[in-house]
Amino acid sequence: MAGEPQRRCVACRKSSDRSELLRIVVCDGNLRLDVEGRSPGRGAYIHRRSSCWRNASDKGRWEHALRIPKNSLAAAGFAEFLQSLAPYVLGEVDGEASGKIGRKIRL
Numbered sequence: 001m002a003g004e005p006q007r008r009c010v011a012c013r014k015s016s017d018r019s020e021l022l023r024i025v026v027c028d029g030n031l032r033l034d035v036e037g038r039s040p041g042r043g044a045y046i047h048r049r050s051s052c053w054r055n056a057s058d059k060g061r062w063e064h065a066l067r068i069p070k071n072s073l074a075a076a077g078f079a080e081f082l083q084s085l086a087p088y089v090l091g092e093v094d095g096e097a098s099g100k101i102g103r104k105i106r107l
């Protein structure tokens with residue numbers, strides 16, 4: 001069976017089909033939500049589940065998954081960024097407005 005690509009969730013660390021996860025990318029010094037899953041850049045993934053979203057605040061895991069230097073998310077308003085992801089994680093909105101969700105980070 002040729003399944004979907006598997007990706008690992010930053011929060012629970014379990015692998016799932018790509019379509020069950022939201023992709024976050026770092027591209028040109030911006031941390032962004034990538035709803036379509038097609039943006040260039042290094043991606044990290046999180047399940048579309050409130051339980052994973054609530055456990056996603058460990059910046060170190062994101063930095064590791066995104067392969068960016070330690071502490072580079074500390075000054076990026078990361079908590080607010082996570083907060084802004086909630087409607088997407090919880091499936092309350094689709095991708096229409098996702099272009100607005102992003103944070104500048106200093107790498």
Ligand SMILES: [Zn+2]
Pocket residue numbers: 009010011012013014046047052
């Ligand atoms: Zn998860």
